[in-house]
Amino acid sequence: MSELFDEVDEEVRREQLKKLWDQYSLYIIAAAVLIVAAVAGWRGYQYLEAQKAAEAGAAFEAAIELVEQNKNAEAEAAFDKLATTAPSGYRMLARLRAAGEVAARDPKAGAKMYDELASDRSIGTEQQDLARIRAAGLLLDTEGYPNMLQRLETAAKPDATFRHTARELLALSAWRANDNTAARQWLDLIANDGETPSAMRQRAEALQALLPPVAKS
Template identity: 70%
Template sequence: MTELFSEVDDELRREQLRKIWSRYSGLIIAAAVLIMIGVGGWRGYQYLQAQKAAKAGAAFEAAVALADQNKHAEAEAAFTKLAETAPPGYRNLSRLRAAAEAARHDPKEAVKLYDAIVADKGFGTAERDLARVRAAGLLLDTETYDNMLQRLKSATAPEAPFRHTARELLALSAWRANDTTAARKWLDMINEDGQTPSSLRSRAEALQALLPPVAKS
C-alpha cells in the first residue's frame, strides 16, 4: 500500500512539473539564456578590463623608463597620453607624473596641473594632498604666506599623509614673510609630532635657531 501511495505521489509531481513546464517553459529558457549571457558578458568585461590594465601598465613603465633616462619631454608626452586614455588607477598616476615632468621646465603649468588634481574628486585624499604639497613647493618663493596657508592648511591635519612637508613649507613661508609667530607655530607642530622624519626635524631645528628669541613676560 505504501508503495502505491508513493507511485501516486510521484505521478502527481510529474504531472505538476509537466504543467509548469508547459506553461512557463518559454520564460524558464529565456531566464537561463539571460543568465548565461550575463555571466558571459561579465567575464568578457573582466577580460577586456584586465587587457586594458595590462596595456596601460606596460605603457606607464615605458614612460617611467623615459623619465629615468632623462628624456623628460618624451616622458611628459607619454604620461599625458596615458592620463587621457588609461583606466582610472593609471590615469591618476599618469596625471601626477605628467605634472612632475612639467615642473622641470614650466613650473606655472605644473601648478595648474596640480591644482586640477586637487579639484578633482576622482582622486583620493592622499593623491590630492600630494598635489597640494607639490604645487606649494613650486610656489614657495613667490606666493604670500596667506595664500600658502589657504593651499596647505587641510594637508597639515594630524592624520594627513603629507602633513610633515606641508608644515615645513608653511614654516618656511611664514619665516620668509617675517611672521615669526606663525613660523614658531608650524615648527612646534613639527617638533611635537612623534612621526616627523628625522631629516625634517633637523631642518626645523635649524630654522628655529634663526628665529629671534621669544620675549620673556
C-alpha cells in the same frame, strides 16, 4: 496497498511537475540564458579591464624609461596620452608625472597643472593633497605666506597623509615672511607629532634655532 498509493502519489507529482514545466519552461530557460549571459559579460568585462590595465602599465613604464633617457619631450607626450586614455589609476599617475615633467622646464606651468589636480575631486583626498604640496613646493620662493597657508592648510590637518611635508613648507614660508609666530606654530606641530620623520624633525629643530627668542611678558 501502500505501494499502490506510493505509485499514485509519484504519478501525481510527475503530472504536477509536467504542468509547471509546460507553463513556466520558457521563463525558466530565459532566466538561465540571462544568468549565463550576465556571467559571461562580467568575465569579458574583467578581462578587457585587466588587458587595458596591463597595456597602460607597460606604457607608463615606457614613459618612465624615456625620462631616464632624458627624452623629456617624448616622455611628456607619453604621459599626456596616458592621462587621457588610460584607466583611472594610471590616468591620475600620468597626470602627476606629466605635471612634474612640465615643472622641470616651467615651474609656474607645472604648478598650474598640479592645481588642476588638487581641485579634481574624482582623484581622492590623498592625491589632491599631494598635488597641493607639489604645487606649493614649486611656488615657495614666489608666493607669500598667506597664499601658502591657503594652499596647504587642509593638507596640514592632523589626519592628513602628507601633513608633515605641508607643515614643513608652511613653517619655512612663515619664516621667510618673518612671521615668527606662525613659524613657531608649525614647528611646534612638527615637534609634537609622534609620527614626524626623524630627518624632518631635525630640520625643524634647526629652523627653530634660527628664530629669535620669545619675548618674556
